[in-house]
Amino acid sequence: MRTRGAMVLPLALAQFVASYAATTMNVAISAIAHDLGTTVIGVQTTITLFTLTMAALMVPGSKLTDIWGRKRCFLIGLVVYGTGALLAAFAPGPGLLLVGYSLLEGVGSALMIPPIYILVTVSFADPVVRARNFGVVSGAGALGAAAGPLLGGLVTSWLGWRASFLLQVAIVVWVIVAARHIVDRPRPRPRPGFDLWGAVLSGAGLFFVVFGVLRTGTYGWGVAREDFTIGEVVLLPAGGLSPVWVFVGIGALVLYGFFRHIRVAREPLCSPSLFRDRTSNLGLGTQTVQWLVMQGAFFVVSVYLQQERGFSAVHTGLVLLPATVGVLAASGVAARMARRNPARRLVIAGFAASAAGLGLLLALVRDDSAALVFAPGLFLLGAGIGTMLTASVNLVQSAWPDELQGDISGVSRAVSNLGSSLGTALAGSVLAGAAAPGGGPFAAALVVLAGFAVLGLVVAALVPRRR
Incomplete structure (x- = not known):
């Protein structure tokens, strides 16, 4: 049991650092642009290319776990990711930053993220134990995404933006050392070809x-x-x-x-049978919507606080802290909730809590509200996300046998990345299309996200009660 617990920790930290990299750059855009002699649009393009690289290669990266082995693919991804972070930390100009962050970190993420979820699935047969460990990994990912602006703001303010990449390098090195505890059972069948x-x-x-x-x-x-x-x-x-x-x-x-x-x-890249199972398909739908709601809400609140209220990156991260606490609290009781409730019920409850949290933000927050007024809605939003992240991953991954874990993991991570991109883009387009400044456009964006949370609840309700 201790060995298995030690195995999950490096997997969770790897998921944390990948999620952290996706959100921490937003608070350092101006500093990077000034330091490298480029424009804000140029840095934003670098961030966009990171997302595109990761999303485009997630399914092929997952297939390589069947060819190279799960642990080996995980370690290769870590090395590629760490190399990219090191190049980005010492980049003298925007070109090397793009190669290190957008390309190498994106490729590394596509190689190391799918094995994380495959290894948890095949290593823990008991559904309750598996749910607990999915809670640790999913919670680490949500924590990285939520805490990225705060940690990135602190590191950028105190040590500079390059230190944020060096922090990623340090975490990756630690994960590589700790990965000796990861046990990957040998595959019984011959290695497949690469499509x-x-x-x-x-x-x-x-x-x-x-x-x-x-x-x-x-x-x-x-x-x-x-x-x-x-x-x-x-x-x-x-x-x-x-x-x-x-x-x-x-x-x-x-x-x-x-x-x-x-x-x-x-020898297809992924089995076509993956898209013929109703439970799995609906579970993938809930994953897409939950990441859309989470990333969209964090983006809207962050932009509102910085553009309309004049908050610093560090202050903005502190206001978002209740959401992080909510995610961790829900992830911490994932195993207990999984023991008492089916995954379908937990996903429904998660979407209901997220919608209620967004509703509280709309009801309580005004242009002159104190920062504490954000706390109830953000905590409820984070708790809802933490509740359903674990449950939906468990719902999808557990629907398939070991020999299809590589395929479903890649598809699962791809739709999650698609949801994250949709959330940021959807919220950003509502804000960009506003004719007048002020709190109105931000309220409209929250209403749209709340509508998607309700849609996710409906999709979750369609999941069959029993397999």
Whole structure:
């Protein structure tokens, strides 16, 4: 039992550092742009490329766990990620920052994240024990995402933005050393081949979908706010159809081609049977929506506090602290809740609590409200997210036997990344499309996110009561 507990700790820390990297850069954008002689848009592009790289390669990265082995794939991902963080820490200009952060950290994340969830699934047969350890890993991921702005703000303010990357390097080195406790059972069947064509199709499809969604803040969802140009040629003028739908449409067509391909491929990138199970499909839907709600809410509150209230990055992180506490509190009792309740009920309860938390923020927060007024709504939001993160992962991963864990883990992590991108883009597009400043646009964004929380509750209610 002690060995298994020691195995989960490095997995949780790896998930923490990957989630931390996705949110901590936002509070250091201005400092990085000034230090490297680039623009804020240039740094934001680097952050976007990190998200795109991770999302596009998550499914192929997961398949490599069946070829290289889960532990080996995890360690390779850590080495690639740590190398990228080290390059970013000493980057003399934006080019090396892009290579280190956007490319190497993105590739490393795609290699190391799927094995985390596969190893927890195959190492703990008891559903209650598995739920407890999923709670530790999911809680670490949510903690990294929620605490990223606070920790990043503190580190950037005290030591500079480069120290934030060095902190990631230190954590990665510790995880590599601690990974000796990870036990990966040998695979009984021969190693499969790698479906290169499937990897290209899945990666390109997800790339275009996520890229299109991330451009909504610039072009809007319906009518294009500005011209879409390549070079000096205007392809889509302002006032016409938003180019977002062109990118999303291309991505959807490529993903359709991917699904057609895996039906006929001899050794497909992932089994087509994964998409024929109702419980698993609905569970993947709840994962998408919960990450959308979480990342969207953190983004809206962070932007509101900094732009409208003039809070510093550190102060903003402190205001978000109740959400972090809520996530940790719910994750800490994940095993007890799993023992007494089916995963379906926990996901429903999580969405209900998240919607209620967003409702409290709308009801209590005003432009002149004290920072403590945010606490009840944010705590309830965090508790709801912590409750359903563990349950939905358990619901999806436990639906499949060991030989399909590599496939379902990649799909699960890909839809979670898609949800995160959708949440930030959706909230950002509502804020960017506002005609007037003030609290109104932020309230509108929270209403939209609350609507998605209710949608997630409905999807969770459709999950079969018994398998």
